[in-house]
Amino acid sequence: MSIVGIIVNPNAGKDIRRLVTPATHTSDGTKVGIVRRAIVAAFESGATKVLLMPDRHRLSEKAAEGIAGNIVLVDEPLSGTRFDTIAAARRFWKEQVGAVIALGGDGTSRDVAIGWPDAPLIAISTGTNNVYPSAIDGTSAGAAAAFVATGVVSMSDVGRRSKRVVVRVEDGDKSIDDLALVDLAFINSMFTGARAVRDPNTVKAVIAAVATPASTGLSSIAGRIHPVGRWDACGVFVRLGEGGRKVRVPLAPGSFITMEIAEVRPLELGEEITMTGKTILAFDGERDLPVSADGVVTARVEASGPLLIDVEKTLVIAAQSQMFDEQARHVTNKDLYTSPEEN
């Protein structure tokens, strides 16, 4: 069985940043279209089964309407929260899915990584200022996922272990393990509120696994003075404050502000940073976890994130293997779609 799993986060691409910046609105219709293209391409390219994450918006169901392939909506209770993604990823692991396609932002990929740490993953950006996922069309993603799931293309050739920030919080009687795939930020705020970190004056420090000047958001702070690429074997720590370089940073799309950096230093993989004091932790750009004044946060960058699939490389190998030739096709359009009468 060659199974492709698809996760679509219905909440991505609609947060407060659209009020204050020219960030893109990603409608449900756009997401449905991407998923539909991925399903069709997965079957076209040899997948024998597509597993879909259920969601409160019924995006996956709508995307699958009229497609006659072996499509299964996994049976998981819905919460309407990020835990739906975590549960689906875990289920995909149990079902031995060969490749996962996840639509959303950095946070969605983070949730996949929580549910299935070693997920073979194609992360498609439908969020606001994403670093971890990329702008990939569903057609290419579905095909690449299927070629990996069928074994036509080996993960050892196209999969690469990404990094993550491993986080432990000791706070009173609470002991919490969590992770970020791009950055962990310490925010001087009382509330998680509208989640997105928008006020530069509240950012105390950032630990980034990836920080490039080509990105937008918290990781771009370090990215503008000490770039760390996706595959570099290190991370970077920045502490904001007076006395250092003043850098123009796009904290949100199309929105530049000056941030003063008191300290910046590279982090070796596994090197621990310990921070104390009252804060709100922002994981991959979203305020998420309040920590009390007595709390202790330790974090380190590790090369233990999901296995990211290189879509373009996968398709090149498939082409070199003549997998796009007519005789290699696994289905026809007639096989793929049911007529309206059959629905």
Added chain:
Amino acid sequence: MDFSSAKQFDLHRRMVRIRLFEEAAGRLAESNKLPGFLHLYVGEEAVASGVCGALNDDDHITSTHRGHGHLVAKGGDFNRMMAELMGKSTGYCKGKGGSMHISDTSLGMLGANGIVGAGSPIAVGAAFANKYRGKGQVAVAFFGDGSTNIGAFHEAANMACALHLPIVFACENNEYGEFTPRDKTMAITDVVDRAAGYGMPGVIVDGMDVIAVHEAAVEAVERARQGGGPSMIEAKTYRFYNHHGVQNLGLKYRSDEEVAIWKQRDPIFTFEDRMIENGVATRANFDDIWAELRADIETAIQFAEDSPYPTPDQIMVNVYTSMTGAN
């Protein structure tokens, strides 16, 4: 953004005022002391409070059939509101309007509205007037998810964007239009997906989190005030009681489990917990606030009960306006 302790207490106070007014109104309705329909706002307090907490006194709002919360959050007077609900001559509409028609132009509250969807075009009119006056006033249209299936909403959204008016569309998406689940009447889930079609930004916030709502409201209002044009905020929220009244009337259109899950996210109690964790307030502070506002409610009930009904000779008075211009 101002999240001083004073601002936190202000937002909290608005929510508690709404909760206490609505709980009292519900009790009075159940004991047959209030005539007419009653649509309670309990559970949705964070939306009106978070939005109105971002407005000035001379900014305008339009409301819905579930309108008590909006007026309370804008500073409405308990005595006059309760008297109106009882149909007394000391009420906001001199006892002739009842629950769904209260307005207070001195607070910029242009009226609750018994017609679903009818408030949005009125807010557009106010926004047009505000733009014309050039004093930086903003209008907010409160409306429910169900009303966005009605033509008036679409005309309002289109005109607001075409004329680039200083308006915020504040959608209270509580998942049900009366007794019908949202997915039975809409092919989409998020109302903000409609905003883009008119050319305005739309954002989703947690409508059970007054800080999240307030953050978005401050940005949207400021945007409108500075000439940035319309925007939409969709607050995902939930009404704890029935579409109207308190009881379910035997209509089992949502599960007890669903209601219980949403009640765990009570916007007032979760906010109180967070304020205590942050060291901004103590439980004793909140006990005092609730006690003070309960006393205000009891005063309002007594005021309303002691007030006379309008006399028959008043039947045509204040029904039609003689005004030739808006305040």
